[in-house]
Amino acid sequence: MKNKAAVIDMGTNTFHLLMVALGENSFEILYKEKVPVKIGQGGISQNLILPDAQKRALHTLRHFKELLKGEKIDQIFAFATSAVRNAANGRAFAQEVWEQTGIVIQVIDGEREAELIYKGIRMSGCLDHSSTLMMDIGGGSVEFIIGNEEQIDWKGSFEIGGQRMLDLFHYHDPILPEEIDKLNQYLFQHLQPLIRAIQQYNPQQLVGASGTFDTLTDIYLAGNQQPKPKNQHKHLLPIHSFQEIAARLIHLTKDKRLAIPGMIPMRVDMIVVASCLIRFILNHLAPQDLLCSTYSLKEGVLAEMIEKVATGKDLTVNSWQ
Template identity: 65%
Template sequence: MIPTKAAIIDMGTNTFHLVLVELYGNRFETLYKEKVPVKIGQGGINQNFIHPDAKKRALHTLKHFKHLIDGEGIANIFAFATSAVRNADNGVNFVEEIKEKFQIYVNVIDGEEEAQMIYEGIRLSGSLNGETYLMMDIGGGSVEFIIGNQQQVLWKQSFEIGGQRMLDLFHGHDPILQDEVDKLTAYLTEKLEPLKHAIEDYRPAGLVGASGTFDTLTDIYFAALHEKKGRNQQVFELPKTEFEKIAGKLLTLTKEERLKIPGMIPMRVDMIVVASCLIKYILTLLPVDTLICSNFALKEGAIAKLMGKDSLHSVFSR
């Protein structure tokens, strides 16, 4: 079978991802991948605005990505943007500028579609079995929650409470103050009322966290064990007791101290504190012994979507 080459650009609020793949029907091979901490939400996300500095970083990164895509001779580009762009008053102009400068058409996806693609990515990772799970992906702008199993989504919702938003609203001191944690928890209790009811209705048996923060938490856990994560492994387990130890430490350290934790990466060091507070809150709604962590998330969901198409024309149409 002759593979189809494709480029996936995930323009997240915190991180831009590029994945170059070859598609073979129901499987894919990764040719190249890269992530850049563009932080497009920094300086304006809670004002629904893409700050000029953030736009400059984004365009610089997209120019670099386009150079790599052209170098591989790839014509099929599937680019999508999420919370920061879809909520920004200048988001439409930003997308038009990208199209004009780089001939890249950016699909600005809504929260429902984002949640569905995250589910597809988690399902592709092999994280799910016959049980019903609560799945979550903590982005910089939004957080997606999905309840479902290997066969279907039973419930899903996107909440505009992502890491950059929580960071700007609540993490005013370093280390974070207990008062700020309490205010964040009260905020989450109010915002996530629909999730609480969904958990009561569907009674998921487990929790799956996708990519991002969960990748870093498992990196820290494995580093503490002096073990390396398997390169081709997509699913990892993090005992709740170990998560609680890591989160407890994160909440008491300064940024400089957090950077020294083995397994920590600089691009996660700011948001991981508020993200850990969110996970701690979710564990009060769904007490589990183990957190399942999926390496696959939104961008792999996009790949799954591409593999499910009889013709890629509709996906890559301009």
């Protein structure tokens, strides 16, 4: 294990730091941390990063930089997604981050985000030869990929993430039936390209990546008094169990949702609209079960890093795709 590197995934809700030592075909996690920065809070619907959100983001990134100095890691790959790429002040924010921390932010588009999510899911072991629909529910965007362990057949990114759905439809607690109806109409309108792709490629499996799916898995396992294996990167969530969990979440207030074993505070608000989205998707395909991958974008970045190390390519920001 020679190369030390770090990935920073600057999501709309959560910033992730992952420090690793890279080998030719593997990686060792040195340290990881996630912080609920909520960079999209308050401003995402106006395509702005508000001052308070910028302060939280900069504070977290300065903290990450100090940790990286302690590990003597200078190969830092920071990726920003929906909230930053759509913000009118996103470019100015990225410049401010560089000036204050020396971290160069790569603001990636939705297609690139979907590609990295696919590579992370593939590394989790969730894929085989079967056609599979993969989804990652972020705060700003949702990525869908159809493919298998060999290739991507179709991919799409939609700016309908959890924070956006929350701002548009979840006004009451618990959410009202008419709000769910309006959300479903919105999803049907905005996800027509996905619906057509499902009809064309007929995926037989559904895999959810990280985030919401991690929490749904935790709730399922806690409800069955089962421990979650730390070194396992794919987890089975039976469809009927998901439907039972979703029905509970939709009918509970925030305080009661938070009391559910397995729930974490950073997911308690958006998990309702995210569950509605998953239920909408399940109306358009009928997989046997739902597989949940703990790997997503940042592990997809690692997969590319490992490939570069194996082929002797330079691990620098300038040489990155």
